[in-house]
Amino acid sequence: MPQDSLISGLLRRYGETYSSELGLDLPGNIPAHLFRWLCACLLMSAPISARLAMRATRALADKGWTTPAKLALSHWADRKSVLTAAGYARFDEKTATLLGELAEKIMADYDGDLRALREKAHRDPLTERKLLKEFKGIGxxxxxxxxxxxxxxxxxxYPFTDDRTYAAARSLGLPEDVTYLSALVEPEEFPDFLTALIRADMAGETAASLGQSNQATKDE
Structure with a gap:
């Protein structure tokens, strides 16, 4: 099967990032959206389905906790209640604590703006990652x-990949190589492509099924 057909099928069926699904504009570099994405990453880190983690992330926003300042002012019991109602019950108590601590640390260390973390790291990827991991709950x-x-x-x-992405690429017969993978799409599409790999892997897709789906779409 031509590789172009596989890539097209991936992006067509699964090429929406999780942040975009949440309505976040990461390309806009908006502080509130970066904060909400970090909260989502904390929630998605737990051994729980992405669906439930996304639901919990939306539930936080529905309560108006869309900035570090607003979340820091929330009460632990309220955070726990929201997480429980969203289906995050197994981890609600610990995560309610972690979310509060995350918001407070962003306020204390970065004046509520994660872009300041980037500047503190002098835009060095390894340092940015180290600083991110200073937040409890972000490993x-x-x-x-x-x-x-x-x-x-x-x-x-850029270009960034991780073990989860490599596992998904391997399942579709693609090399576990960041240079190779990043060359398959335009730079601005790379996050979409990586998310598509992961979503397709979770759905049990194969290279053949994606290529056939892409061809069927073209024939319609």
Missing amino acids: DVGADIFCREAQVVWKEL
Whole structure:
């Protein structure tokens, strides 16, 4: 199967980033959107489905906790209640604490603006990752998720891939090589492509099924 057909099928069926699905404009480099994305990364780091993590992220926004200042002023019991109602019950107590601490640290260390973290790191990817991991609840997995999509605006991160992406690429017969993978699409499409790989892998897609789906779409 031609590789172009595989890439087209991936992007057509699964090429929406999680941040975009949440209505976040990461390319706009908007502080509130970067903050909400970091909260989403914390929630998605837990051994829980992406669907439930996304639901919990939306629930926080529905309560108006869309900035570090607003979330920092919220009560632990209220955060726990919102997480529980969103289906995050197994981790609600710990995560309610972590979210509050995350918001407070951003206020204390970066005046409520994650872009200041980038400048403190002098736009060095390794330092940015180190600073991200200083937030309790953001480990290697959370930092990977953040960088995977933030590279569309924090250009120094590009091209960024991670173990989860490589596993998804391997399942579709693509090389586990960042230089190779990043050359398959335009730089601004790379986060979409990486998310498409992961979504397709979770859906159990194969290279053949994606190529056939793409061809069927062209024939319609």
